[in-house]
Amino acid sequence: MLxxxxxxxxxxxxxxxxxxxxxxxxIGMELGMDEAEIINRVAALKAQGLIKRLxxxxxxxxxxxxxxxxxVWDVPDELIKELGATIxxxxxxxxxxxxxxxxxxxxxxxxxxxxKDRTTVLAQLEQLNDVCxxxxxxxxxxxxxxxxxxxxxxxxxxxLTVAAHG
Amino acid sequence: xxxxxxxQLLNDFQRDFPLSPTPYRDIADTLGAxxxxxxxxxxxxxxxxxxxxxxxxxPPNQIGASMLVAMAVPEAELQTVADQISAFPEVxxxxxxxxxxxxxxxxxxxxxxxxxxxxxxxxxxxxxxxxQLPLVDDFFIDLGFKLDWQHA
Numbered sequence: 530m531l532x533x534x535x536x537x538x539x540x541x542x543x544x545x546x547x548x549x550x551x552x553x554x555x556i557g558m559e560l561g562m563d564e565a566e567i568i569n570r571v572a573a574l575k576a577q578g579l580i581k582r583l584x585x586x587x588x589x590x591x592x593x594x595x596x597x598x599x600x601v602w603d604v605p606d607e608l609i610k611e612l613g614a615t616i617x618x619x620x621x622x623x624x625x626x627x628x629x630x631x632x633x634x635x636x637x638x639x640x641x642x643x644x645k646d647r648t649t650v651l652a653q654l655e656q657l658n659d660v661c662x663x664x665x666x667x668x669x670x671x672x673x674x675x676x677x678x679x680x681x682x683x684x685x686x687x688x689l690t691v692a693a694h695g
Numbered sequence: 696x697x698x699x700x701x702x703q704l705l706n707d708f709q710r711d712f713p714l715s716p717t718p719y720r721d722i723a724d725t726l727g728a729x730x731x732x733x734x735x736x737x738x739x740x741x742x743x744x745x746x747x748x749x750x751x752x753x754p755p756n757q758i759g760a761s762m763l764v765a766m767a768v769p770e771a772e773l774q775t776v777a778d779q780i781s782a783f784p785e786v787x788x789x790x791x792x793x794x795x796x797x798x799x800x801x802x803x804x805x806x807x808x809x810x811x812x813x814x815x816x817x818x819x820x821x822x823x824x825x826x827q828l829p830l831v832d833d834f835f836i837d838l839g840f841k842l843d844w845q846h847a
Contacts, residue, residue: 531758539758545748548734548741551716568714571751579758580751581837584712585737587705591744592842599792599799613834620841627832628763634796634826643840671792671799678781678789678800680747 531579534562538570539579590676594643596650601636603667609638615661616640621653636669647672697745700728700736702844705745709839712749752837755830760810761803764817765796765826773797776821785813796826 531539537560546552553571554564562570574580589597604612609627616638617625624641640657644650650672658664697705703726713721719737720730740746755761768776773791780800781789789800802817804810814825 536758539751539753542751543753545750546712546718548719548738548749550719550730550734552718553714553716564716568716572714574751579753581754582710582839583714583751584709584839585705585749586747586752587709587840587842588744588747589840592705597790610832610834613832617834617836622835623840625834626830627834628828629831631826631828634765634828637831645843669794671794671796674791674793675777676790677777678786680787 534560534566535570535574535579538562538567539574542571542580542583588679589643593645596644596647597673598642598644598650598654599671599673600640600642600654601669601671602638602663603630603636604638604663606637612638612661612663616657619653619657621650622657635667697844698736700726700732701740701745702842704733704736704740706842708749710837755833759803759805760807761801761830762810762814763828763830764800764802764814765828766798766800766821766823767796768798768821768823770797776823779820780817783813783817785810786817 541556547555549555553567557564557567613625616622621642622640623643626639630637642650715721719733723730723733780786785802785804786800792799802813804813818825
């Protein structure tokens with residue numbers, strides 16, 4: 530069970546560390562904790578897997594990665610874990626999820642590929658198809674056009690307290 | 696123009712950010728730069744929109760609830776509907792994609808119940824049905840994104 534103090538720390542570090550010489554001390558001042566407590570709680574949250582990674586979070590598009598494809602397949606349920614694990618190992622894959630099929634959307638395996646151009650992304654996709662024998666399954670490729678909004682999830686400490694107890 | 700320092704900061708510190716009292720000085724020491732240089736370069740990268748933040752990535756659905764939602768919106772109304780959806784603080788990603796389902800967004804809330812309430816409000820405001828695609832399993836281990844500087 531997460532304590533309210535952990536949730537407060539998590540909300541702050543997911544929103545971003547301040548650019549100053551003692552960022553953890555700065556967060557501590559805002560939350561009424563000392564620097565060591567912030568650092569210890571962040572380390573524990575990482576160890577528990579509640580922080581997947583901590584570091585620089587880049588924006589793909591301004592850095593030239595403008596071809597962004599969400600690819601979905603309809604694969605047999607009994608194969609999905611193995612396929613998901615294999616797909617995730619490709620360096621060009623950025624996300625890989627299972628989601629439930631819906632009547633108007635009969636796909637269960639999702640992956641995201643960020644590339645500099647469409648040709649490269651499509652070639653990478655063919656490589657996935659070959660290695661994982663995915664060609665036999667129904668598939669859709671959805672390249673992104675406009676990005677209307679992109680930012681980290683905003684978790685408010687108060688809401689998180691509710692979530693942790695709910 | 697990106698300097699070598701910018702490029703190293705972008706690529707080499709996407710994970711395992713130092714958990715010491717002076718993380719930026721530690722990074723500077725690794726790179727043979729000064730703490731002031733590192734802080735200035737990170738501020739530039741943030742200002743130029745190359746970095747969203749230096750922070751934590753939280754796995755979906757460990758805390759609170761999240762939902763991927765797709766909508767099929769006529770092209771002429773897409774910008775208006777997208778703006779309405781982006782205005783919700785619970786929405787953190789919102790993209791146009793090439794498909795009949797052309798608007799894709801992610802909403803997060805503290806609980807499944809609150810999440811459904813938000814999605815209900817979005818449907819009501821926009822007048823379009825939300826195709827809800829919750830997460831079942833996450834296969835991806837996030838090690839950051841390896842940037843390739845050729846043609847950058």
